[in-house]
Amino acid sequence: MSLSLSQLNALSQAAATSELLTCCTSSQWAQTLADARPFADIEALLSASDAAWQQAQTDEANLLEAFDGHPQIGNVDSLKEKYRNTQDSAAHEQSGANDAEDAVLEALAQGNQDYLDKFGFIFIVFATGKSAQQMLDLLQARLPNDRKTELVNAATEQNKITRLRLQKLLGDA
Template identity: 60%
Template sequence: MNLEQLNRLSVEEATHTFMQCCTASSWVEAMVLARPFIDEQALAYQADLAWAGSIEADYIEAFEGHPQIGNVDTLRKKYANTKELASGEQSSVNHASEQVLLDLAQGNSDYLDKFGFIFIVCATGKSAEQMLALLLARLPNNKITELANAAQEQRKIFHLRLNKLI
């Protein structure tokens, strides 16, 4: 899809398309209404502007659009082979050890219990070990700090997805 095609989508089609980038309904609505975009910079600017107006409920809604990495079987599949990773987004991942997978599953569970939302990180180019280190580094944070961290990671994610879209 190119920018011209995005601008010409029906409201329903545009809503579906932007939901693939971020599931916060207020963000999606703002993006749909902001069309037409004159260029990719305008698209990126509007994405940031819409996100800047978000509140905690919007962040949580966006986070809920991500799958939770919570069980070891899912993690084994995710980190089994770098060539099998979704869209090459984690191209630097090496085979993860069983201990790292167990620690990631436990850390994700601890994070959810503490903050009430799943661990959000822009995973592009990060190994399982790096993901674990980031999770463990953020786990001691308070909820306000962590909500801001997760919101910033979500912002990185929707920018990557918008770039893939166009």
């Protein structure tokens, strides 16, 4: 569902928080952003979102809550299933994997499991416009990192995803 900015501004606190949670599943981020309304324009919303995300990421639990809202890129069965339904926003964001060879999808699935085992959360990447091979290359490049570095990397990618989802929510992407 697409909203206008004025509609988002006019929603109750609970309804606005609920809509914002479709963009990022960090409840602190969504509540902080809902509290910051009204927004004059999309740039004001995105700036407030960035600020709310900076605040939310000071607590690892908020990061993990946001990361939990994502499908795992590279789960072969779920990827193939998602691409049958191009309406799904996460599938659209991961559409670069749509034409991937099974070997690349299998390597993504294995790399994702290795990442999850090492860091305790799934691999988060702004997948829009990236091929499955590019996502695999990014995953393999980030696997040697330490957990602290990966929390920062994943938080940065999460913010890119959130900004795109906010624009989509407002029909502006």
